[in-house]
Amino acid sequence: MEKLIITAAICGAEVTKDHNPSVPYTVEEIVREAKLSYDEGASIIHLHVRNDDGTPTQDINRFKECMNAIKDVCKDVIVQPSTGGAVGMTNDERIKPVNLYPEMATLDCGTCNFGGDNVFINTENTIKEFGKKMIELNVKPEIEVFDKGMIDMALRLNKKGFIKDKMHFNFVMGVNGGISATYRDLIFMKESIPYDATFTVSGIGRSQFEMIALSILLGGHVRVGFEDNVYMKKGLLAKSNGELVQKAVRIATELQREIATPNEAREILGLKSRL
Numbered sequence: 232m233e234k235l236i237i238t239a240a241i242c243g244a245e246v247t248k249d250h251n252p253s254v255p256y257t258v259e260e261i262v263r264e265a266k267l268s269y270d271e272g273a274s275i276i277h278l279h280v281r282n283d284d285g286t287p288t289q290d291i292n293r294f295k296e297c298m299n300a301i302k303d304v305c306k307d308v309i310v311q312p313s314t315g316g317a318v319g320m321t322n323d324e325r326i327k328p329v330n331l332y333p334e335m336a337t338l339d340c341g342t343c344n345f346g347g348d349n350v351f352i353n354t355e356n357t358i359k360e361f362g363k364k365m366i367e368l369n370v371k372p373e374i375e376v377f378d379k380g381m382i383d384m385a386l387r388l389n390k391k392g393f394i395k396d397k398m399h400f401n402f403v404m405g406v407n408g409g410i411s412a413t414y415r416d417l418i419f420m421k422e423s424i425p426y427d428a429t430f431t432v433s434g435i436g437r438s439q440f441e442m443i444a445l446s447i448l449l450g451g452h453v454r455v456g457f458e459d460n461v462y463m464k465k466g467l468l469a470k471s472n473g474e475l476v477q478k479a480v481r482i483a484t485e486l487q488r489e490i491a492t493p494n495e496a497r498e499i500l501g502l503k504s505r506l
């Protein structure tokens with residue numbers, strides 16, 4: 232089986248220090264969490280950034296500062312900025328970090344409820360606009376899908392030329408408004424993507440480790456981190472994103488799946504031809 236790519240989603244846009252005091256806001260805190268994750272085996276850092284008071288921002292200078300600072304201490308890591316940002320941000324704000332020519336960025340492929348009164352809006356035209364921009368700037372999209380219909384949207388836009396082969400998906404399982412985090416649904420998602428596509432899995436909340444364990448067995452990749460879950464197990468907060476990555480490595484090792492280095496991840500995802 233292919234080596235395992237571990238993504239650390241260290242910050243997110245919605246989780247706060249009230250959920251876990253180690254959630255990073257400042258540049259220093261973001262770099263600390265990235266480095267702890269990288270040292271434990273993460274090859275991709277999925278990045279949201281915050282102002283020092285914790286409010287989410289898509290400010291290009293903040294992204295630049297954080298990306299450069301992460302690269303200073305995690306030399307070969309792949310930094311994957313979010314174009315999802317936070318619920319309610321405009322498209323103009325959200326797309327900003329793509330202008331920094333990252334190797335990858337997220338491309339959210341549909342609209343869904345996002346808990347309470349929140350709706351995460353990604354119209355077809357938005358997805359086309361973001362997809363086109365990523366092709367222009369040679370940025371590989373990680374196709375974020377919160378439900379099966381979003382896979383179908385991505386496949387349609389792939390046929391129309393807005394998303395290039397070889398497609399890489401992130402199945403986000405268990406958002407309150409998206410597909411449930413069950414084994415049945417994860418297998419359904421995996422069976423719905425093209426044979427040559429790659430996928431990673433993000434389980435929200437308590438489903439994080441169950442979902443990644445199944446992904447490891449199915450030949451998929453995994454994402455852990457505070458964006459999706461702040462606990463090691465019920466009632467025990469993770470001290471850092473590094474601890475969550477360490478647990479993912481432990482599970483993978485027990486299941487005899489080797490961990491990919493960042494350069495091996497580049498090979499698997501076809502990023503080398505983009506450099």
Ligand code: KMH
Binds near residue numbers: 244315339375
């Ligand atoms: N913060 C969520 C509304 C992404 O990074 O592309 C969207 C999100 C997805 O986190």
Ligand code: ZN
Binds near residue numbers: 458
């Ligand atoms: Zn995100």
